[in-house]
Amino acid sequence: MSRPPSSQTTPQFYRVSERDLTEIELHSVDSINDLHRTHHEHSQKGSRPPRPAYIPSPNGNLFTCDVAAVNQRGGPLSRKWQTRLQDMLTPSSSHAYAMGCAIVTLLLLTVLLIFYFLVQQGGAIQMLTAAVREKEATAKELSLLIQELKAQRCNQTAQGGER
Structure with missing residues (x-):
């Protein structure tokens, strides 16, 4: 195991009682049994047990790893996503060109959509x-x-009065 650079903090040790160690071991055994029960492909002979999340020291103290080192030890799935995300965020000429094309295409589609709705609204207004x-x-x-009817009514009443 390599030594941490001098810029990192020195590891801290905590005294762990025998009871706590026994509880941790039992919990680890339960976790391994659950893993064997759920993933049969890992339960064959010759497979390695998972590495413990802690590094025991000979004097019974529990060594705590720093969080950055623990996060870097993610499984293959998280590494895959980390590399994808890193590839997406790393600037490269082809990546920048593709992003530029995508942005220009989205802008053109937005302008076309706006003109389409304006034409539709213009037709509705017409x-x-x-x-x-x-x-x-x-x-x-x-x-x-109505004016003609009134005039005819006046004429009809006038003619009706002459008879």
């Missing part, structure tokens, strides 16, 4: 304007008809 003009023409025609 239809509404034509409907309003037709309604005004109908209203004028009705008012002329």
Whole structure:
């Protein structure tokens, strides 16, 4: 195992009682049994048991690892995602070109969508304007008809009074 660089903090040791160690061992055995029960491909002979999350020292103290080192020891799935994320975030010319193309495409699609809705709204406004003009023409025609009816009624009452 390599020594930590001088910039890191020195490891801290805590005294762990025999009872706590026994409890940790029993818990580890239960976890390994659960693993064998759920993952049969790992329970064959010759497979290695999982590495403990702690490093025991000969004097019975429990050595605590720093969190950064523990996080770097993720499983193959987390490493796969870490490399994917790192590849996505690392600037490269092809990556920058692809991102630029994607951004330009999204902007063009947004502009096209805006123009499409504006054209749709323009067509709707033209239809509404034509409907309003037709309604005004109908209203004028009705008012002329009402005036004619009034004039005929006046004529009819005047003729009815002459008889």
